[in-house]
Amino acid sequence: MKASLIAIDWGTSNLRASLLDAHGGLLEARSAPGGVMAVPDRRFAEALLALCGDWIDAHAVPLIASGMIGSRQGWQEAPYVACPAGLPAAAAQLVRVEVRPGAVLHIVPGIRCIGIDGVHDVMRGEETQLWGAGLAAGDCCVLPGTHSKWAWLGEEGKVERFETFMTGEFYGLLTKHGILGRLMAFGTARPETFDAGVRLGLAQHGNALHVVFAARTAGLMGDIDPEGLPDYLSGILIGLEIASATARHPQRSVTLLGDDDLCSRYETALGIAGVDTRRASDGATTRGQWRVALQAGLAKYMA
Amino acid sequence: MKASLIAIDWGTSNLRASLLDAHGGLLEARSAPGGVMAVPDRRFAEALLALCGDWIDAHAVPLIASGMIGSRQGWQEAPYVACPAGLPAAAAQLVRVEVRPGAVLHIVPGIRCIGIDGVHDVMRGEETQLWGAGLAAGDCCVLPGTHSKWAWLGEEGKVERFETFMTGEFYGLLTKHGILGRLMAFGTARPETFDAGVRLGLAQHGNALHVVFAARTAGLMGDIDPEGLPDYLSGILIGLEIASATARHPQRSVTLLGDDDLCSRYETALGIAGVDTRRASDGATTRGQWRVALQAGLAKYMA
Structure with missing residues (x-):
């Protein structure tokens, strides 16, 4: 089946790429240890091309990425969207970086909120997973990890608030x-x-x-x-x-x-x-990236 | 004035020695970076002799030490005294190690208690400072540090309980x-x-x-x-x-x-x-060591 999107999950310690078909289904997946902190001299384009340059050659499809790649330590900072934070707001604020002439990577912004302690909180990457996890209004979702997140969902899939x-x-x-x-x-x-x-x-x-x-x-x-x-x-x-x-x-x-x-x-x-x-069912990251790409008009769902 | 005790404060990262007179007053002080974790191959005798071997030669006075030197990672483990923990109990339970023929180091035990959370707590070194700090029954003493201690004093200078x-x-x-x-x-x-x-x-x-x-x-x-x-x-x-x-x-x-x-x-x-x-007034560590040595009959107060 024809490919329609390259979806990239680029965190602090890992880099994962998924080639998606016209229904957002997985055609192929690859990963490398080249997390944001492990890429020498910020040569992000090189790291990405080494992992999936052949996909870009063969399919000429859009690229989207979420995670720490959009942080200050990443490729280019993607400013945070404020809570309540919905997928349309994030899709409207993608940050574009050129991978090589003719190939652009669209970085999904992180989100921010102010907690009941009056202090800022931030996430990068998990927001895309939340949008892909099929959660309902009022749900509380816990994403364990180095920086564990608790997120509360509002209407229309918006992230109302969260805590790290x-x-x-x-x-x-x-x-x-x-x-x-x-x-x-x-x-x-x-x-x-x-x-x-x-x-x-x-x-x-x-x-x-x-x-x-x-x-x-x-x-x-x-x-x-x-x-x-x-x-x-x-x-x-x-x-x-x-x-x-x-x-x-x-x-x-x-x-x-x-x-x-x-x-x-x-x-x-x-x-x-x-x-x-x-x-949550598997594949929330890729499904979230697919949904952001659809919303941004990067990918088109083929019935 | 005649020396009567060598008092050694031997912690994780520092080694300090004080030569005390017959009233517990300070004659001379020295220190070295040779903390318990910094002594190669557990050659504690060598480290101590390098710092104050000449004092031992010149004065032939007893040696007492408190701190992590009495831990499992130290020279020899000095089992903990249980709270409420008074100076006499500690003085009765000094652990002896030979520095060299004819010179014995007396290591002060740490203390332990069970907190209101039902969990063990321990200290090593701070108990000697508490006994030297001139605290009153009912006092709460805070010793800030890597492992900050809050200690509550009871009758007769006993440490009733503490928290790390x-x-x-x-x-x-x-x-x-x-x-x-x-x-x-x-x-x-x-x-x-x-x-x-x-x-x-x-x-x-x-x-x-x-x-x-x-x-x-x-x-x-x-x-x-x-x-x-x-x-x-x-x-x-x-x-x-x-x-x-x-x-x-x-x-x-x-x-x-x-x-x-x-x-x-x-x-x-x-x-x-x-x-x-x-x-607290200065010199609590040395004063505590002096008091333990007096109690144990190692040093004699000369009026």
């Missing part, structure tokens, strides 16, 4: 560079220590800078063995996140969107917190 | 290894952004994993310039710590003990939180 939690980054920093990691052994899943961590984090979310120290003292005191400590810390942090989010925005159910293993962790933790979960 | 906050470690990890540091410029003090951070941390202590992200968005949105971001983050973290501690243990005043610059930050932040502060 640095859960995944904290886990990485504490285990890789911090004192907590020194007692840990990695590689073995320990569901029971994960659960214990979740319960502690949920109960002590007003006390985050203290309670993570439990992942050291539990090791020092021999309460948890080195293999159990990584899951204990993971549980504490995810518990803190869930309690923080739900204390201010009570939730009976949420939709999980993202990496399978991480979604399983959140499923377990949310279950302990008494929150029902469902999973 | 990983405030300093979080600041270091986030600025050195995390995404927040990327927008920051270091070196310029910005008291007004520090205050703004403190207010945010105090108000949002139930939401720690989210609110630290403000130190990124405030930079992205141009609300705070790169020079102001380190103090903003520092303020947020200290505000989180103070609100967490005082929400569960309301405090009208605290005694600050530690590094001058850090104590000034906490003074400001505690003032914003409505908590009065006083500073």
Whole structure:
């Protein structure tokens, strides 16, 4: 079938390209480790052409990208759309960069909002996934990750508001560079220590800078063995996140969107917190990119 | 005046030795960067002899040490004394290691307690400072640092209970290894952004994993310039710590003990939180070591 769009998911650490047919269906997918932070000397055009220059040659179709590629550290900054943020507003504000003469990449802007704490919040990439996830007005969607996002959907698929939690980054920093990691052994899943961590984090979310120290003292005191400590810390942090989010925005159910293993962790933790979960269907990123491209008139749906 | 004790403060990153007279007064002080983590191949005796072997030769007085040197990563593990933890219990439980034939180092044990969250907490080194700080029953003493400690004193100078906050470690990890540091410029003090951070941390202590992200968005949105971001983050973290501690243990005043610059930050932040502060007098570490040595019969007070 004829190709109609190259959809690119370009984040901090990964670069993924999908060749889509005239119904937005996947013809072929490729990926490379060339995330925004890994591209030497900002040679983004080169990185992209290395991955899918042959698609551009063969199909001459439009290109669209979402993710950190539109950040200040990326190819070209795509200014944020303010919440409530809908797909039409984003489609009207795509940023164009030339990949090579005759081939233009359209970068989807990120979105921003001001939280109930009066502070700015931002996302880049997740907004496109949200628009592709088939969510309903009133839904709350949780996207676990380095910077975990909780997003609340409004009418017409708009993102009403959202909140970022640095859960995944904290886990990485504490285990890789911090004192907590020194007692840990990695590689073995320990569901029971994960659960214990979740319960502690949920109960002590007003006390985050203290309670993570439990992942050291539990090791020092021999309460948890080195293999159990990584899951204990993971549980504490995810518990803190869930309690923080739900204390201010009570939730009976949420939709999980993202990496399978991480979604399983959140499923377990949310279950302990008494929150029902469902999973978003696969392919939300590409479907969101397809929808933005359609809205912008870049791609045309062929019936 | 005749020397009577060599008192050694041996932490994670520093090694300090004080030669004390027969009244516990300071005759001479030396320090080296050879903290517990910096001593190659655990050659602790060598490091100590390099710093003050001549004192041992000249005076043949007892040696006492407190701090991380008594941890599992240190010279020899000194098991923790349980709270309520008094100086006599610690003095009865000194761990002896031979520096060289005829010279023994006495390591002060750390202390442990179980918090109201049901989780173990530990300190090593700060307990000796607390015993040397001249605190009264009922006092709350805050020792800011990598692992900030809040300690509550009971009768007879016992430490009733305490709580650790990983405030300093979080600041270091986030600025050195995390995404927040990327927008920051270091070196310029910005008291007004520090205050703004403190207010945010105090108000949002139930939401720690989210609110630290403000130190990124405030930079992205141009609300705070790169020079102001380190103090903003520092303020947020200290505000989180103070609100967490005082929400569960309301405090009208605290005694600050530690590094001058850090104590000034906490003074400001505690003032914003409505908590009065006083500073412990200098020399608490050495005075605590002297008191433990007296109690253990290692040193004799000469009137």
